[in-house]
Amino acid sequence: MKKIIFLFSILMTLTVACSKEEKTLKDIKETPEQLTQQFEDGQAYLVDVRTPKEYKEGHLKYSTNIDFKSPDFKSEISKLDKSKPVYLYCKSGNRSKKATDTLQTLGFANAHSIGGFKALNKAGLPAE
Numbered sequence: 001m002k003k004i005i006f007l008f009s010i011l012m013t014l015t016v017a018c019s020k021e022e023k024t025l026k027d028i029k030e031t032p033e034q035l036t037q038q039f040e041d042g043q044a045y046l047v048d049v050r051t052p053k054e055y056k057e058g059h060l061k062y063s064t065n066i067d068f069k070s071p072d073f074k075s076e077i078s079k080l081d082k083s084k085p086v087y088l089y090c091k092s093g094n095r096s097k098k099a100t101d102t103l104q105t106l107g108f109a110n111a112h113s114i115g116g117f118k119a120l121n122k123a124g125l126p127a128e
Contacts, residue, residue, distance in 0.1 A: 028087075028112065032124030035087065036062065044085040047077070048117070049099045054091065060117065061126040063089075068099045078106055085110040092116045 028035070038044040039062035048059050049068035059065065066076045068090070077099075080086060086108055088096040096113035103111035114120060121127045 028114065032120075036125060038085070039063075039087075044087060045080055047080075047086060047088045047099075049073075049088055049090045049095050050117070058117065058127055060089065060120060061128050068095045068102075073099070074102065074106065077103060080108075082106075082108050085112070087112050087114050089114050089117060089120055091118075 030038070035044070035046075039046045046060060046063040048055050048063040048065045050059075050065070051067050051069065052065060055063075055065040066073060070076070086103060088099050088103075088111065090096040090099075093113060093115045096115070100111045100113040117127075
């Protein structure tokens with residue numbers, strides 16, 4: 001009986017871990033053009049979680065800079081409407097994945113880490 005409970009626990013852990021996979025731009029059903037239109041129309045948020053210095057060096061059009069490493073990150077990100085989709089990016093995708101986890105704990109049901117700045121720009125999201 002203990003073995004069955006142990007195996008069941010492992011199976012449940014793997015199921016939960018697999019269900020929390022991060023989405024990237026290629027996993028999102030919208031095209032870069034459709035996403036850009038959503039950002040332009042205010043239907044979704046595009047958040048750059050890099051530092052202000054990185055943001056000034058180049059960023060995606062329609063993005064808002066909210067530095068994940070800032071002590072004010074949670075209070076600033078909480079100002080966004082939780083009912084709208086939030087797409088987060090950084091330099092490589094690492095910080096945006098961590099930021100997505102934070103948003104989910106804050107009650108954002110539709111938050112996505114979509115990757116790194118250069119790759120997203122190359123994929124068709126316009127930069128400034």
